[in-house]
Amino acid sequence: MSLFGKKKNKPEREEKKEKAGHEGDLPGGGLVMPGSGKDGKKQKSKRKKLKDDTKNAYKILLEPVISEKGTVLAEDGKYLFRVVKNATKSQIGEAIHNVYGIRPEKVNVMNIRGKSRRQGRSTGRTSDWKKAVVTLPEGKKIEVYEGV
Numbered sequence: 001m002s003l004f005g006k007k008k009n010k011p012e013r014e015e016k017k018e019k020a021g022h023e024g025d026l027p028g029g030g031l032v033m034p035g036s037g038k039d040g041k042k043q044k045s046k047r048k049k050l051k052d053d054t055k056n057a058y059k060i061l062l063e064p065v066i067s068e069k070g071t072v073l074a075e076d077g078k079y080l081f082r083v084v085k086n087a088t089k090s091q092i093g094e095a096i097h098n099v100y101g102i103r104p105e106k107v108n109v110m111n112i113r114g115k116s117r118r119q120g121r122s123t124g125r126t127s128d129w130k131k132a133v134v135t136l137p138e139g140k141k142i143e144v145y146e147g148v
Contacts, residue, residue, distance in 0.1 A: 057095040060087045064144040065131060071145070077136045079144055083109070085130050092132045100142045106135040 064070070065080035073080065083092055089107040097103045114126040136142065
């Protein structure tokens with residue numbers, strides 16, 4: 001006695017193989033569509049090839065800073081990002097290039113001090129962070145505020 005249909009009749013398997021081999025069973029009546037890649041020619045991808053370093057870009061660029069000041073600066077081609085505390089200007093520029101495909105003209109960074117906060121009697125402090133202002137060349141834009 002077989003479990004889960006391990007033993008099947010061999011003629012059924014052969015019939016399935018024969019049916020799969022017929023050209024008439026393919027969508028489009030067995031015709032090969034131009035550009036489908038089935039005719040032996042390799043299909044070229046229209047997508048941009050990103051560098052291998054894109055996997056490390058997320059470690060540098062934490063998130064875009066979405067604020068009123070940031071949206072005003074975005075109209076001038078300057079975008080604000082929250083970055084890792086120890087990131088350098090050149091690392092930030094490379095990360096922007098790898099993620100968005102545009103090499104920035106200029107990168108300015110500033111260290112932002114954390115604010116003191118209270119919850120009841122206990123006082124605390126938010127952590128310090130680094131903000132980067134990335135200036136893109138004239139006419140270039142990136143979609144940072146998608147879905148906001």
